[in-house]
Amino acid sequence: GQNIDQPTEMTATEGAIVQINCTYQTSGFNGLFWYQQHAGEAPTFLSYNVLDGLEEKGRFSSFLSRSKGYSYLLLKELQMKDSASYLCAVNTGFQKLVFGTGTRLLVSP
Amino acid sequence: KAGVTQTPRYLIKTRGQQVTLSCSPISGHRSVSWYQQTPGQGLQFLFEYFSETQRNKGNFPGRFSGRQFSNSRSEMNVSTLELGDSALYLCASSPRPGTGGNEQYFGPGTRLTVT
Numbered sequence: 467g468q469n470i471d472q473p474t475e476m477t478a479t480e481g482a483i484v485q486i487n488c489t490y491q492t493s494g495f496n497g498l499f500w501y502q503q504h505a506g507e508a509p510t511f512l513s514y515n516v517l518d519g520l521e522e523k524g525r526f527s528s529f530l531s532r533s534k535g536y537s538y539l540l541l542k543e544l545q546m547k548d549s550a551s552y553l554c555a556v557n558t559g560f561q562k563l564v565f566g567t568g569t570r571l572l573v574s575p
Numbered sequence: 576k577a578g579v580t581q582t583p584r585y586l587i588k589t590r591g592q593q594v595t596l597s598c599s600p601i602s603g604h605r606s607v608s609w610y611q612q613t614p615g616q617g618l619q620f621l622f623e624y625f626s627e628t629q630r631n632k633g634n635f636p637g638r639f640s641g642r643q644f645s646n647s648r649s650e651m652n653v654s655t656l657e658l659g660d661s662a663l664y665l666c667a668s669s670p671r672p673g674t675g676g677n678e679q680y681f682g683p684g685t686r687l688t689v690t
Contacts, residue, residue, distance in 0.1 A: 565610075
């Protein structure tokens with residue numbers, strides 16, 4: 467079966483750092499993606515990990531441990547516009563992405 | 576470069592009807608995937624097409640079908656609509672098939688309401 471778990475909701479303060487965790491158990495692994503989705507909009511690509519370790523992209527970083535079936539997305543210097551849902555997705559092959567249900571992040575002033 | 580476009584953006588149908596949704600990928604992208612998004616189930620994979628061939632299919636009933644044309648545009652069809660088919664249908668395109676690092680670019684979606 468396919469199982470991807472993320473916390474449902476998180477809250478943080480502007481300027482802070484937040485870590486969104488994702489654990490997965492999938493039949494097939496061809497990389498892990500993080501997407502951001504604002505309410506009423508399409509998901510937009512944030513990051514991709516296929517090897518273990520940390521990938522950094524500006525204020526956003528993503529980490530992967532394949533042996534533990536674990537990833538996290540780290541958001542630094544939070545801004546109000548970062549309030550959105552963050553989706554963890556595993557590519558199980560041939561562009562088939564299996565998504566978690568998403569973590570809704572609320573950033574308050 | 577224009578993004579992924581989907582038409583129509585909103586649609587209201589009644590139970591038992593059928594519906595066709597359209598997706599135009601980013602120019603040069605040859606892989607098109609379809610997803611259904613509902614509040615309860617999140618984003619679920621429907622199918623993926625490359626070079627007019629369906630390469631992968633999710634766990635949806637046969638009422639859900641799709642196709643891809645030679646210009647990479649894709650359509651999906653849902654027959655005998657049920658109330659539970661109400662959802663946001665998202666199309667995503669990517670330039671190369673099957674390679675893991677290939678992020679998918681999503682269109683704005685078609686919001687389907689079945690009454």
